[in-house]
Amino acid sequence: MAPQRMLVIGGDATGMSAASQARRLKAADELEIIALERGHFASYSACGIPYWVGGQVEARDALIARTPEEHRRRDIDLRMRTEATEIDLAGQRVRARDVDAGTEEWLGFDQLVLATGARPVRPPLPGIDAPGxxxxxxxxxxxxxxxxxxxxxxxxxxxxxxxxxxxxxxxxxxxxxxxxxxxxxxxxxxxxxxxxxxxxxxxxxxxxxxxxxxxxxxxxxxxxxxxxxxxxxxxxxxxxxxxxxxxxxxxxGVRPETGLARAAGLPLGESGGLRTDLAMRVRGHENIWSGGDCVEVLNLVSGRPQHIALGTHANKHGQIIGANIGGGYATFPGVVGTAVSKVCDLEIARTGLLERHAAAVGLQFVTVTTESTSRAGYYPGARSMRVKMIAERRSGRLLGTQIVGGEGAGKRVDIAAVALTAGMTVEQMTALDLGYAPPFSPVWDPVLIAARKAAAAVRDDLT
Known part of the structure; x- marks a missing residue:
């Protein structure tokens, strides 16, 4: 019996994670895997590009997790400079074009993975396509x-x-x-x-x-x-x-790259991202899967779908898709919208809802802002940070946290991300048993200081 064919469109985070995970679970005589990538590179960290351009990362190849040759050695037929131009759902096939040679062929599939990513917003302005x-x-x-x-x-x-x-x-x-x-x-x-x-x-x-x-x-x-x-x-x-x-x-910013999906009549959400179920299967199609920057995901705080382009989600989606195609079972429950960045010495982080997001879904809330330091104030190198916390009125459920400050500020947002995922109230957060020593934080961590103030604001709001 001929093996089933898994056809992947897109050779970066979601696509190659899905292919790799499926290959771990099924050998080549059970599952043939073909992946199409229109660019010159696959399996790389797009998030690292600014740091490579800026000189913090010395070599381009440091951003590449696995080369095409490494994928091929694992019986994944990764075809570089090959672009999918059309999906024929009824015929279960995809038209593929060799970008350099211009030749085309139809490739059949049993399982199709759409990992087409996102495209940069490029407004139609005069001169926008000029060199430079x-x-x-x-x-x-x-x-x-x-x-x-x-x-x-x-x-x-x-x-x-x-x-x-x-x-x-x-x-x-x-x-x-x-x-x-x-x-x-x-x-x-x-x-x-x-x-x-x-x-x-x-x-x-x-x-x-x-x-x-x-x-x-x-x-x-x-x-x-x-x-x-x-x-x-x-x-x-x-x-x-x-x-x-x-x-x-x-x-x-970016928008979901879903031109192929739209032309094929696959379901898209308000953001333009593909709509999938918890298993990352495109809704209404048993053998079509999608993940990464081209899909919508459920925001666990607002309860609404949204488009979030992050490598963390993309890799998880690929793992889930590969597990399901490979005969296992996995689901992706949703996100809380956590992101962290920096500009020079300033760290910037957020998770959950902003004020305007909470208002848009009809939530009533209180907000607090606190000032603290990354370490005990007397310990050398302590840096200031500001923490903003949003909590639901009456219930005190944490809705969102934002942090801006010096070194040691950004990753503290993970405390709030875990609390959001667990559905904790700000009162419950005040009892979290976090690590403490003067080189790492004040006695009260800055996030817990904000939680204490938010809990007080919720109580005051009830009186």
């Missing part, structure tokens, strides 16, 4: 940017960069280019950078960025990428001003 405008979604993108940065470093004189967008990618790329010696301007349409925080916490990021020498233009949408006589980007324009640049980097 760069995204940082893939290793190919990062290499193209790094090539021009290293070339410009050979040219004497000041170098200028404009980052369009002040979200995670925007602030990480601002740090990368500061490290490269560029004068950096971040242009963002929001009132504060990091719209993944409440504005009062985003203001702390803005203040810190200014102190690092990063010019941050807020409340300003880019209307045009300006070009020189040769058609190369020379800056950007807003309604009120122009900002000169030698390079322009886009950091406007």
């Amino acid at each position: 405008v760069y995204g940082v979604q893939t290793l190919d993108d990062g290499q193209a940017l790094l090539d021009v940065l290293e070339k410009e470093e050979e040219t004497p004189g000041g170098r200028r960069a404009v980052i369009v967008g002040g979200g995670y990618i925007g602030v990480e790329m601002a740090e990368a280019l500061i490290n490269r010696g560029y004068t950096v301007t971040v242009v963002d349409r929001g009132p504060q950078p990091m719209s993944t925080l409440d504005p009062d916490m985003g203001a702390l990021v803005h203040e810190a960025m200014c102190g690092m020498g990063i010019e941050t233009v807020r409340g300003a949408a880019v209307t045009e990428v300006l070009t020189d006589g040769g058609g190369r980007a020379r800056g950007v324009a807003t309604e009120d001003a122009e900002y000169a640049a030698d390079v322009v980097v886009l950091g406007l």
Whole structure:
């Protein structure tokens, strides 16, 4: 009997995690695995690209978890520079095109995995496709940017960069280019950078960025990428001003890459991401699976689906898909929306809902903000941090936490992430038995200080 065929579209986190896990469970004579990747690289950390561009990671290959040759040695037929262009659901086949040769073929499947990821937001502005405008979604993108940065470093004189967008990618790329010696301007349409925080916490990021020498233009949408006589980007324009640049980097976020799925008639949610069940099976299709940046996931706090593009989820989705195709059983219950980042010495973290998210789903809540330090105040190297906590009125259920501060601030958000997953109240959090020693925290950890204040606010609200 011929083996079943598992066909994977997308050779990064979800796709290759799914292929690898399925191969662990089923040998090649039971399951043939073919994976299609349109780029030059597979199984790499896209999250590490800003740190590679900035010089903290010296070599591109350090971001590659497993090479195509390593996958092939494990009986996974990974076909690089091969793009899926059409899905025929009725015929259970996919049209594949060799990107370099231009040839096409149809590949049948018994199990199909859609791991097409996300695409950078690239608004249809004049000049947006000019040379000198760069995204940082893939290793190919990062290499193209790094090539021009290293070339410009050979040219004497000041170098200028404009980052369009002040979200995670925007602030990480601002740090990368500061490290490269560029004068950096971040242009963002929001009132504060990091719209993944409440504005009062985003203001702390803005203040810190200014102190690092990063010019941050807020409340300003880019209307045009300006070009020189040769058609190369020379800056950007807003309604009120122009900002000169030698390079322009886009950091406007991403959208699910679901063009193939949409054309095939597969179900999409409000965000444009594929809708899946707990097993990561596309709804209504027994043999089609999807995960990573192209799907919606359930937010366990709000109870609503949302699109979150993070490598942590993508790898978990792949493991779950591979286990289910390989004959096992696994599910993905949902997320609480945890993310952490940094810009130079400032750490930025959040989990759960922001105020506007809680209000949008009809929750009533109280908020508190506290100031503390990463270590005992008397211990050398203690850094300040601000913690904001949101709790549901009356019940005191934790709804969200945001942290902005120096070294030691960011990963403290994991305490709140666990509490959110467990459905804890802020009162219950105050009894958590966390580790303490002066080099690591004050007697009361900053997150627990915020929980105590939030619990008091909930009690006061009841009176």
